[in-house]
Amino acid sequence: xxxxxxxxxxxxxxxxxxxxxxxxxxxxxxxxxxxxxxxxxxxxxxxxxxxxxxxxxxxxxxxxxxxxxxxxxxx
Numbered sequence: 001x002x003x004x005x006x007x008x009x010x011x012x013x014x015x016x017x018x019x020x021x022x023x024x025x026x027x028x029x030x031x032x033x034x035x036x037x038x039x040x041x042x043x044x045x046x047x048x049x050x051x052x053x054x055x056x057x058x059x060x061x062x063x064x065x066x067x068x069x070x071x072x073x074x075x
Contacts, residue, residue, distance in 0.1 A: 017042050019050045026066040035059045036066045 020041040029035045036058045041050035058066050 013054070015040050015042075015054055018053070019043060023068060026063050029059060033059055033061045034063045034066055036068075 018040050022037075022039045022041070024037040024039075026034045026036040038056045038058065039052055040054040042053040043051065045051045060066050
């Protein structure tokens, strides 16, 4: 990722105790591009839904750039 303020070549983040991962569909961002969300959930704070721990928003001018392939699925 490059902009006028910084240049990140590579970054790795470790999340422990992940209980659920949710990936949204790639949708229009309303400005001519596309966006997809990847959310990581951990233990619930209460007895309700798991707590959101980390969210990554992926964006591109081309929808196919946001395709995700896993060993078993492609979505």
